[in-house]
Amino acid sequence: MATTVVNDGARSIRAIALFEAAKGLLALAAATALAIVGPASLRASVGNAMAALHVMDADGARPSLLDRITTETVDVAILVIVLYGLMRLVEAWGLWHHRVWASWLGCLGAAAYIPFELYALWRHPDWLTWGVLLLNLLIVAILARDIARRRR
Incomplete structure (x- = not known):
């Protein structure tokens, strides 16, 4: 498992x-x-x-x-x-x-876009804006989980 x-x-x-x-x-x-x-x-x-x-x-x-x-x-x-x-x-x-540094780089890089995507969602709430936001949140979650897994 x-x-x-x-x-x-x-x-x-x-x-x-x-x-x-x-x-x-x-x-x-x-x-x-x-x-x-x-x-x-x-x-x-x-x-x-x-x-x-x-x-x-x-x-x-x-x-x-x-x-x-x-x-x-x-x-x-x-x-x-x-x-x-x-x-x-x-x-x-x-x-x-x-490489753990790449997970950090990717996680921080993707997270940096989230405030702008939330603003875009507030201004233009359509399926594409939702999709981009959800994709970035998924990337942040996967990479953050990888970082946390390596710390244990």
Whole structure:
């Protein structure tokens, strides 16, 4: 019976590791796409989207926003996205190899999103918002249980 619980726990941890790896790879793909597109194309695409959606056209917010899409700001965005992706991949590796630091990193990382998800749920109570909140709560519970199990 105890073996089943450990195996189920290990499977859950591995599932979280795969989820984190997917997020890391997706972030690296997004950073690569942003680097390929570059600031000029990004500025044109954002401008076209804002014009099509009639977003803040009258008060001059569109030119102000578009002026902030520069080589420097895009480079900073790429750096932040790459760091996020690498952090997720390191966490995934640690979870896959049953490292306690990875359980801590994952638990704290997932828990950090919960206040924002509660706010989103308060503002937009739909099934997707509920699903994201419940998924993060499940991840926190699984990783916290893993940490507690290791302390015993």
